Every structure is written in structure tokens, then in C-alpha cells.
Amino acid sequence: MNPRTDVVKHYRMVPEDFVKHLFSTLVVVIVVVLLASIFFNLPEQQPLTIKGYASANPVPFEQMALRALDGTGQIANYGPPYNHGTGNVESVLQKMTGVIHPLNAETDFILKPLAMAASINPSITPNLRTFERASRAQQTRWESAYTAALTKGVYRNGVVLTAKGDYGPLPALMNETLALGKSGLMSGALIRNGSVITRFDNQNYLLFLQGAPLQDDPATQSMAGGNWGIIHPAINGYPAAWWMTIPTWIYQWGFVANSKAADALALAIGFFFWLALALTPWIPGWNRLPRYLGVHRLIWKEFYRQQNQENRTSPIGGTKSAE
Amino acid sequence: MANWTVESKRMLGQVLSADTWLPTEMPEYAQGFMYMLGSLTASSFVVLCLSGILLAMKGPASWTANEAMRFVAATHFWSVQAFFFFMMLHLWRVFFTGAWRGGRGMTWLLGAVAFLIAIPTAFTGFLINGDLYSEWNAVQAKDGLNAMGLGWVNLTNGGQMMGMHIVVLPLTLTVVIGLHITLVRMKSVVPPYPDLNSAPSEGGAES
Numbered sequence: 001m002n003p004r005t006d007v008v009k010h011y012r013m014v015p016e017d018f019v020k021h022l023f024s025t026l027v028v029v030i031v032v033v034l035l036a037s038i039f040f041n042l043p044e045q046q047p048l049t050i051k052g053y054a055s056a057n058p059v060p061f062e063q064m065a066l067r068a069l070d071g072t073g074q075i076a077n078y079g080p081p082y083n084h085g086t087g088n089v090e091s092v093l094q095k096m097t098g099v100i101h102p103l104n105a106e107t108d109f110i111l112k113p114l115a116m117a118a119s120i121n122p123s124i125t126p127n128l129r130t131f132e133r134a135s136r137a138q139q140t141r142w143e144s145a146y147t148a149a150l151t152k153g154v155y156r157n158g159v160v161l162t163a164k165g166d167y168g169p170l171p172a173l174m175n176e177t178l179a180l181g182k183s184g185l186m187s188g189a190l191i192r193n194g195s196v197i198t199r200f201d202n203q204n205y206l207l208f209l210q211g212a213p214l215q216d217d218p219a220t221q222s223m224a225g226g227n228w229g230i231i232h233p234a235i236n237g238y239p240a241a242w243w244m245t246i247p248t249w250i251y252q253w254g255f256v257a258n259s260k261a262a263d264a265l266a267l268a269i270g271f272f273f274w275l276a277l278a279l280t281p282w283i284p285g286w287n288r289l290p291r292y293l294g295v296h297r298l299i300w301k302e303f304y305r306q307q308n309q310e311n312r313t314s315p316i317g318g319t320k321s322a323e
Numbered sequence: 324m325a326n327w328t329v330e331s332k333r334m335l336g337q338v339l340s341a342d343t344w345l346p347t348e349m350p351e352y353a354q355g356f357m358y359m360l361g362s363l364t365a366s367s368f369v370v371l372c373l374s375g376i377l378l379a380m381k382g383p384a385s386w387t388a389n390e391a392m393r394f395v396a397a398t399h400f401w402s403v404q405a406f407f408f409f410m411m412l413h414l415w416r417v418f419f420t421g422a423w424r425g426g427r428g429m430t431w432l433l434g435a436v437a438f439l440i441a442i443p444t445a446f447t448g449f450l451i452n453g454d455l456y457s458e459w460n461a462v463q464a465k466d467g468l469n470a471m472g473l474g475w476v477n478l479t480n481g482g483q484m485m486g487m488h489i490v491v492l493p494l495t496l497t498v499v500i501g502l503h504i505t506l507v508r509m510k511s512v513v514p515p516y517p518d519l520n521s522a523p524s525e526g527g528a529e530s
Contacts, residue, residue, distance in 0.1 A: 007425045007514040016349040025362040029370050029405055036404075037397035042386075044393075045455040081474030093472025101477055200482020207479060210462035220459045229463065234456040241445065243407045264470035278435035281423030291516050295419035300515040303352040307518070 006291065011303070045219065045234035050190075050205065053213045054181030058155040061181055062174045064212050066150065068105040070143035074211045076105035082207070090261035101203060109208055110177060113189035117180050124176050127169035134168065142168035225251050225262075246273055343508050353512045360413035361507065367406035368500060372493065374399040375448075379489050383451045383481070403445050410438065422513045430510060433503040440496045447488035451481055 054061045067073035077085035080094050082103040089095060111132070118124035131139065149162035159175045180186050190204040214220055222232045228248045233240040247270035250256055256265045281287055290296060297304060337343060349358075377395045378385060386396035414434075416422075423431040450461050461478045468476050477483050 006421070006516055008517050009514075011514060012351040013348040014351045014354070016346060018346050018349075021359070022362055022366070025359055026366040026369060029363060029366040029402070029409075033367075033370055033374075033398050033401045033405055036401040037394055040397070040401075042393060042397045042400055043456070047453060047455045047458045081469060081477075088466060088469075090466070090470035091472065094470050094474065097469070097472050097474040100475060101480075198482075200485070201477075201480045203477060203479040206458060206462055209458070214459060214462060219455060223456070223459050223463075225463065230460055234454065234459070239404050240456065241449065243411065243442065243445075261470060263467035267467045267471055274435070274439055278432055278439075280418070280435075281428035281431050287421070287423065290419050290421040293419065296421070296516055297518065299357050299416065299420055300352050300518075302354075303515055304518050306351075 008307075040238070043233050043235040043238035043240075048209060048214060048217055048219075049184075050181050050186045050209060051184040053209065054178055054186075057213075058160055058178055058182075059150060059153045060212060060216070062153065062160050062178055063147070063150050065110055065174055065177045065181075066143060066147055066170070067211070068109040068208075069111075070140070070147070071106060073105055075103065075109075075207045090264040094264075103204065103207065108204060109190070110173075112192075113180055113186060114173060114176055116189050117176060117185070121176070124173070127172045127176075130169045131173060138168070142166070142170050146170040146174070226257070228252070246270060337509060338505060343505075346508075350511065350514065352515050357416050358512065360409055360416050361504075363409040364406060364413050365500065365504065367402050367409055368496075370402040371399065371406055372497075374402055375489065375493070383485050384453060386452070399448075403448065407441070407445070410441070414438070417513075420513060421516065424513050424516075425510070427506070427510055427513055430503060430506040433499055433506065437496060437499045437503055440492060440499060444488065444492035444496050447484045447492060450478055450484045451488055453481070 064073070068076055071077060074087060075082060077083075077087035079085045079087060079089035080097045081100045083099060083105075111128070114124055114128055118128055131142075134142070145165050146162070146167040149165055149167065150160070153160045153162045155161075158179075160171075160178065162171065180189065186208075187205055190208055191199050191202050192204075193199065193201065215224075219234065221227065222236070223229055223234065225248075228245075229251065230244050231240055231242050231248050247266060250266045250269050250273075251262065256262050256269070259265050276283065276286070374395055378392075378399055381388070381392065385392045387393070417431070417434070446460070446464070450457050461484075465478045468474060468478060476487070
């Protein structure tokens, strides 16, 4: 039997109030949604803000800011579409995209915000100039030394203190960055657009926090990729995007999880799953499967029962034709 | 080549006919809860659009403004859950009944495309919420899109996500769902498989 024409030809048409049917389903959904909203409201988890992170984690904040400055941070060395780094380039397609959302972590995350802060706190300017006028080799020596020193940094009286060393202007600059973060003004310094006064593009705010701040946050652990990520809500007990179960499951496959191109692999495989679903009618064998699974016998149980009954009682067999 | 106007008139006459959209009878096999799942999915989409319009009128962060807006946001949240829940049940039903048979392949394909588009439609909604789930998933999922060469879709750009969520994706989804339902109405729901066990054997004896 051709899997695409394998249908019964004879059945009855029965009276139907289609408008009532549509209104009934609409009422059912409205009632369910209202009840769920009344009883469960919303899963609402406060976001991690720069101000909140800087205030609660001053030393890690400075370490993160220093990684942005010295180019070792995840975004600093990400690659397209943000910059020419190589740290997160998974595919040729990604390279072909080019740098369409240009982002230089050193200047955009640290030096420009500090320059803006310097306009209201001129004491920042000399240290900023010292850093900017130093050779790249000198900057790197300061950054390496201060990175090591910060591992034993302590927060006291509003500033991060480290053992004495040759860090150039970095301790002062990093503490000014911390002060900017704690003040809540960092968002204004990161979300800039000189051409318009609206602030719809919050890319730099999110990318500023996307490394250690979010990844080390206990509140995000249940949503991490290794823990089936997106299908988990920020607040336990609520549903999230559970319809992403198959792509999330693919992320758990060993060769995908261990690949440097995990995202590209998982999404590409996920797309093939969808393609198999979408092309079901035309895939030989697969398009016959439901007939052999037999679930249709349960769904059309009453139809088949009546058909059987009529076949038994009718001398010629068969039912009336709808055609 | 056929006359385009005549052909269009014939097609539109069928598509816009009250007989197509307001049937007064249905096949006997298309009865019961299993045949409400498509309508329940479409009804959820209607509730989604209505609650979404209320939210859009006051802007993306309006849900944090007061308890009334939180409630509207809650209805939007639960209607997307209902939408996918009923869509999944509908998908299982149409799969197990081989709903592509009898020249209904395009109906199936459009349903699958609607499912695919519904995923980013919902996701962009989560992204403009601005809560921790939104923040985390924006920075996590961006790597996947960037890897696929879709970096121009900037998940960390709230403005772009707002446009995608309230205009681009729902309009596309509405068109696809509209075409899917139009085909369902024009071709009706798939008849059952001829059940081999129920075929009359010789002499009309029990099978």
C-alpha cells in the first residue's frame, strides 16, 4: 500500500457545530491560563547586575576587569562577530560572518568607562594616561604582576588591597573600575551610542558579565549546558523551554560535549532531527511507521468498532461513502 | 498557460468560502479530545497574541511596573506553556495517525515549519524579560547562533530581540499557522488507515 494514499474511502459525515468547537477550546485555554496565572504567577528571578556583582565580589570583579584589559577574557579573545580573536571560533560560517558587532574589551569595557569617570573624578586621569602611554610590553608586565597579586587580594575600606609590587597604575585603575561598578554607573558607560539617545542595545552589559560573573553564579548552575541548560527554569518548580529537550539532549552526547565546536555540532544535529520530522511524508519506511505502531487503532477505536460491527451485519460489508 | 486571474479566482473562492471555514458536518472519525488538540493550540496562540499586545502597549519592562502588569505577563507565560503543550500533543496525534496521507504532505510540512519558528518566537520573548533566565540564556545561546553564522541575530541586543519577538517572528508564525490551518480546512483531516483486522473476510464472517 502506498504510504501516501493509504486511507479508508468510506465513512460517514456527522453534524458538527464548528464555531462552538472553536469557542470551547478558546474558553478552555483562557480558564487554564487564568488559573495558572492566579495560582502560580511568574517565575521571576532577579538578574545579576554589574552593581550587584561588584558590591558582593570586589576581588573577582577586579580579576574579571583585568582579564578584559589584558585580553585574556572570554570576550576579549572571542572572535567574530565581536572581534578578531580566536578563543571561540567554532566554524567557517562564524569566520565568514565577520566582525559585525565590534567590541574591544580593553577599550570598551575598561578604558572608555574610566575616561568617562575621569570627567567627574579628575584624579583618575594621571593614572589612565600613564597606562595608555606605556609600551605594550610594560602594560603586559604590570598586568601579569597584578593578576598574580590579585589572587591574594583582600577587600578593605572600599578598595582591593594586594601585596606591594610593580603594578604601575593598575591598582588605582582597577579600584576606580570597581568603584564605577559599585556605583551603578557602569551600565551607562557600557551601553553607549553617540548617534541616538535610545538605549536598546545592551550587548556590552551582558557580555561584560558573561564570563565568571554569570558562570560562577550559584543561581545559574542548574541552567548550565551540562545540566540540560535551557529547559531548566531560574526558579525550581516552574516550567521553562522544555520544548528544547532534544537539542539540549544532543549537547549531553560525549563527542558533542567534548568538542570545541559543541554549539555548532549540537544545533546542526538538532536541525537534522527537525528535518527528519518535517520531511516525514516523503521518507520511505519512516512514513509507514505509524501504521505499524498501531496507536491509530486506539485513536480511532470507536470508528473501527463501528466499522467492524457494520461489516458483520451487512451482507455486502462496508459503510456508506462520504464521497 | 492558464489564465492567472481565473485560477486565482477559483483558488480564492475556495479559500475564502464560508463552507471551507464553517463546516456544519465533520467526518465521523474526527471526534473527541484528540481532534481538539489543533484547536487548543490555535486558541493558545490567540491568547498569546492578546496578552502580548497588552504587554507591548506598555513596553518590554512593563511587567515589573505593578502587580496588574505582572499578572498580564503571567498569562503570557502560561499561554506559551499551553501553546507548546497542546502543540506537542497535536504533533503526537498527527504523527500516530499518519496525517500526511491522502495528499496532505504540505499540511504536515507547514505544521513542522510552524513548530520550528515557534521556538525562536518563544525564546526571544524570554530574552526581553530581563530577568536571570533571560540574562543567562542570552549569553549562553549566542555561541550557538554565532557558530551557525547567524551572528547578525544578536541575542544580547534587547532592541533587536524586541523587534523579533513582537513583529518579525509572530507575523511569520501567524502566516505559517494560517496556511497550515487553511490546508487543514480545505483538505479536511486525514481518514483512518484501512484497518486490516476490520476488513470483511469472505462471507462476512468475523475477522
